[in-house]
Amino acid sequence: MAKDDITKSFKFIGTRPNRPDGFEKVTGRAKYGADISAVGMLHGAVLRSPYAHARIKSINFEKAAKLDGVKAIITRDDFPKDREGEPLKLLENTIAGEIAYYDGHAIAAVAATSVFTAKEALKEIEVEYEVLPHVIDVDEAMKPDAPIVRKNAGDFSVPEGSSPNVASYIEFGRGDITNGFDKADIVKSGLFKTEAAHQGYIEPHACMAQLDHNGQGEMWVCTQGHWYIRQMCSEVLDLEASKLCVTPSEIGGGFGGKTTIFIEPLALALSKKSGGRPVKIVMSRSEVLRATGPTASASMDVKIGMTKDGYLTAGCVEFRMQGGAFGGSPVSEALQCAFASYNMEAVHHIGFDVLANRPRAAAYRAPGSPMAAFAVESLIDEMCTDLDLDPIDVRLMNAVAEGSKSSYGPKFKKIGLIETLEATKEHPNYSIELGANQGRGVAAGYWMNHGGETSVSVSLAEDGSVNVSVGTPDIGGSRASIALMTAETYGIPYDSVRVNILETGALGFNEPTHGSRATLASGKAVYEAANQTIAEMCRRVAKKWQIDPDAVYWENGYAKPAGPNAGDFTPISIKQIASEMDQTGGPIAGHHESSIRGVGHSFGVHIADVEVDPETGRVTVLRYLVAQDAGRAVHPSYVEGQFQGGAVQGIGWALNEEYVYGEDGCLQNAAFLDYRIPVASDLPNIDTIIVEVPNPDHPFGVRGVGETGIAPPLPALANAVAAATKVRLRSLPMSPTKVLKALKTGNDGC
Amino acid sequence: MQYHTPSSFSEAVTISNSADGLVKYLAGGTDVLVQLKIGNNSPDHLIDIKKIPGVKEIALREDGGWTIGAAVSGVQLTNHKKLSREWPGLVEGMELVGSAQIQSRATLVGNLCNGSPAADSVPGMIAAGATVSVVSSSGTTEVLVEDIPVGPGLTNLGTGEIITAVNLPKRNKHEGDAYLRFIPRTEMDIAVVGCAVNLSLENEVIRSAKVVLGAVGPKVEVATPAAECLLGENLDENILSIFSDKCSELAKPISDKRGSEEFRKEVIGVIAKRAAKKAYDRALGNK
Missing domain, CATH: 3.30.365.10 (Aldehyde oxidase/xanthine dehydrogenase, molybdopterin binding domain)
Structure with missing residues (x-):
């Protein structure tokens, strides 16, 4: 596409050879996590809490230990007692101490000579629980009288009088907000909500670990980053990092969810307790959904001012995000992404990281950006509709460019949002005529890259x-x-x-x-x-x-x-x-x-066409376009793959994926049958445009391309559904139940 | 757990009657093996009926009806041109179960004995007026399919009672059936609601009708009052609307992770209406 000064005529870059793997x-x-085996290897299995919040009064594993083939049983007693700070949180999440904080929280683990024996042994472990009150929803957890997830969880940033479940508070902005809204011809606000979604990688977590009494060990593991595994395991188990050698397997997807530890310290501790025999642990899908790191759920207030011509004058957001029992929702990143696509004189951001009795959130593709995009890009679309303005033109008028000071501080170097918007506008998908019950949605998205x-x-x-x-x-x-x-x-x-x-x-x-x-x-x-x-x-x-x-x-x-x-x-x-x-x-x-250093920021613009069945509320995606600035597409097929993959995960999050909890705080849909990731037949061909505005700080102009693509689908689909039905949904997922209710009552889902 | 491969149904009955503990039967195994794997049940005896002669056969009886063996797979039904032409609704219900891999093993009888109110092939069988042959130590009896399920995961088959085959009546001219379900996705899902309709016409007027609702009660239910709305009618928009409302009224769904009570009551009417239209078109001889 765009040619400029750092464009060279490349011989290999931009070609599409087969991947070496x-x-x-x-x-x-190819060997994935569960494919690794060793002589004398034992199999590990993990006992998990059946309660959302419970005090562990006693654990008795005498009977289990007597089973033939059981070689080691571990509880929290087998881990160091002096951990604090982040290592303590990692340890707590790896295996519960006095309290189980969520349904699926690990309580004990067994190593045995077969998977069957290990699982049988779990049934023989007797745990006495005292069930405690729990809280799941982020807004409920923010209430002053909410059940307390963890005492003294708030850090220095939390304002006085906040709910004890607020772990941290963040606030930043620039410009005169009041003046900004005064300049606007219309000011609109709204409450938006998204439910937690899981990365849904096809390969469950798996590892094999070996640890000797002297602290020397090895691990083979399916991970996105084996130095992180080494560091975290060393911190949790009080090992010397260099004595632990970690080898990564091939990886069947991660999307951020495999950047932290879950079963790895358990396998090491079991190995040590069984006299140094290698121990393999492979999670089931149900364990993956219950006890790894989905993303946060969010409740978000947005207020935006716009002139009648479409200029954005001011914006405010307050995001409340629940990231599980130990904090760590991506609220800070969400705030940074909220208005990053636009030149706005006055912006103000407030964020709360909130605890709930859910598994600890891990990273998920552009963490925080999809939720922020859903809230901001939906509201901008509502305003474009109110003012009868073209949504791409409005974004072009306000788009950041080289030299713009971003909404969260840094000045942008060369970026490609304008080129991406222009490419989208010229694409035939933007002008295809729509039929009855059909609608088109446009949205932009941003990720800063790393x-x-x-x-x-x-x-x-x-x-x-x-x-x-x-x-x-x-x-x-x-x-x-x-x-x-x-x-x-x-x-x-x-x-x-x-x-x-x-x-x-x-x-x-x-x-x-x-x-x-x-x-x-x-x-x-x-x-x-x-x-x-x-x-x-x-x-x-x-x-x-x-x-x-x-x-x-x-x-x-x-x-x-x-x-x-x-x-x-x-x-x-x-x-x-x-x-x-x-x-x-x-x-x-x-x-x-x-x-x-010198990451290239990446902007994307998506167009979604949908049809809504007015009698059932079912949304069909008719066609879908992703345009994104790749800087330089080194291997265009894998760049397109990233664009399409991001779009598909975003479509799933927008339409049917969600963590469904019962009154008891337990996860009800811990299987792919009811955690509804889109299947191939749910999706149209995802069209792509690779925009190339080279990153001046990279020898070949590369920008990261993996994450931006998951942000725009959430608002693009909400905007398309609104266009098709004239009803606005402000809560995800837009499941048939919610859409039909909206069609009947006008309820926006919040 | 003991695994048995009897070579006749009488042998299977004997094994079942003399077994201690939990007995499960294995045909396609697409439910039983999954339940085993996730630890939902651990039977003491697993009786595999696939080695019994005739269980994988689809036979045209002398009276013009069909007998479908207990281990006939979904793919076998789909590939059977005459059966698919006569009972498209029944076959399409079975076809909706799982993926291509599942289809090559899953069976009508397994789907029935699993006892799910959301079983996709069961409404079609009931609407067709199908029976099952049940063998026990006291001989073989024929039981209406609708009398088998009694609640979620439960059937009224006792110890030593085994279904050997599904029997379909003779298909006449100007008859048609259809099954539709609602799922949020396009496949690989479980019915949020489902409905089968079987109609016979005389001069384009509905002479008899059977309507069966799935996933809106503890078991698959025959909706006789809804079927009665259709009798003597030729299915105009007005009748369809009355029929749709009747189905919604008859539905007694629960709210769960797959859909709310309110949603199911509403959408069962929509799906029933669409299924009735499809069955009517088929009875008329239109595609």
Whole structure:
């Protein structure tokens, strides 16, 4: 698309080769978490609380311990007693101490010689509970007389007089809000709600762990980030980090949910207690839904002022988000994303992180942004409808651009929101005529992206092929994109590069594949490391030619004399340099370690067309368009895959996915049958437009693309349903029950 | 747990009658194996009926009706052209159960014996006037399908009583059936409400009708007063509206994670109306 100064003519970037890990994955040969086994291995199983909130009065596992084949049983007593702060929260969430805080909270774990025996042993463990009052809903938890989830949970930021369930408070803004609303021709406000959703990765959590009495151990685990696993397990179990070696398996999806620990410390503790035998734990789907980290539920007030021409004059939000029993909802990120797409003189943000008797929220694709987008983009759409303004034009009028000061502070460098809006407007989907009961919705979304701690190495093999070692597990095709960037850097074929994901002992600390960072950060680091090896190759060639190293340059896989003054030498290929390494100074390798900066912010705009069955409230998505700025699409197929995947998860969240709790505070739909992720036949083809406004701070212009795509679907679908029915739903999911009620009564669901 | 593979139904009955503890039967296993895996039940005896001769056969009887063996899979029904042409409503009910993989194993009889009020194939069988052959130590009896379920997960089959086959009556001209369900998604889901309608016409006027409602009570229910609204009528919008209201009125649903009582009462009327239209069109000979 857009060409500009940092556009080069690329040889490999922008092509679509097969992913290096593809063959193994489609033939079933790739090893995922549950595929790892070892000699003498035991199987672990976890006993979980059947109550939303209960005091654990006693645990008796005498009978269970006597079962044939049971080798170890652990409770909280087997963990360190001196943890505090975040490690204590991690430990509490891993295994309950005095109190079980949510339905599914781990109480005890067993290791036995078979899965069957381990599960039988769970049935023999006697736990005496005293059931305590619970709270599930975020607004209920905010009430002064709400059941207290955890005493003294609030930090310094919580204002006096708040509910004891408020864990933290955040407030920021700029400009004169009163003046801003005064300038508006219309001011509109609304209450919006979203329910908790799960990432729904297809691979349940699984790990195998081994830990000796002396604190030396190993772990094989399905994770987005094995250094995080190492760090958290070390903190929870009081181990020396370097003594624990963590190797990641292939990963069947994570979406943020596999950036923290759940079963991993249990497997380590069971191994230690059973005398160092390896212990494997594999979660069931029901355990995944009950006891891992779904995203927060949210209750949000929004107020926006707009002139009759469509200029946004001011905006206020108050977001209340429930992130489970230990806090940690993404309310801060949600606030940062709320008005990030728009130039607004006056904005004000308030946020509450609230506790409830639910599992501890983990990250989920652009954490917080989808909820914020739902509230803000829905209200803007209502105002566009009231004023009869084109929703894309209004967004274009207010869109942030290079140099804009974002609603949460930082000044934007080069960004592509305007280009993305323009591309969307020109797409045929925006002008297709709609029929009866059909409607079209437009919404924008934003994610800031993340760089993060990164450590990589690159080494030249003796035949001139290249090994790249990274620490970011490949979830969405990052091996392919990193291999393409490596091939581009050296000017050697894509197939001559092998990208390996290494264990924790082999590289410095790496943050997980999160924040849309793997291609951006590992790619940038690999570029730096590869250039070190190129410099070294040039030095060796210079020595051979007996000229200054500066007089040698690298092009298309060859060291060449820099010009006629350098001398008349025949270029030397990487193959030749590699074959002579042992004679010229030994192995050639490069490495790079840093906290990668210069992330490219990514904006997306979606258009959804829906049809609503007026008699049943059922919403059918007719067609769907994603346009997003990728900076540079290194491998366009995987960029499109990210766009489509984000859209599908957003569609699910908007229409049918939700955590359903009973009066008893227990999760009622802990299975994919009733936790309704869209199936393939629920979805139209998801059309995509890759907009390329290169990130000036990345050698190839890359922006993270993984997360932005989940934010716009929530409001885009709400806006489409409103257009189709003339009824506005302000509560997700827009399940048939809720839509039909809205059609009959006008109730917005809140 | 003991696993048995009897080679005749009388042997199966003998095993069942002499067994201690919980006995479960295995045909397709698409419910039983899942229940086993999640630990909902752990039978002491699992009797696999698939080795019994004839259980996977679809036979046309001399009286023109069909006998469908207890282990006939959904795919077998779908692929049977004549049966699908005569009883499209019954077959489409079965087809809605699970995925393609499930269809290659799941059976009508298993769906019936699982006892779910939301079972997709059961309303169609009842609307068709189907019976099941029940074998026990005292011989074989024929029981109406609607008399089998008694509540969620419960049937009135006693120890040593085993269903061997489903029997469908002869299909005549100007008859048609249909089954529709409501789910929030497009497949791989459980009926929030379901309705089967079977009609026979005389000069485009409804001569007989059977209407069966699913997932709006503790078991699949025959809605006789709703069917009576249709008699002597040729299904104009007015009658459809009366019929729809009647079905809503007869429905006694609960609120649960799959839908509210209010929603189910409303939507059963809509689905029943649409099913009646479809059955009527089929009876007329329209597609």
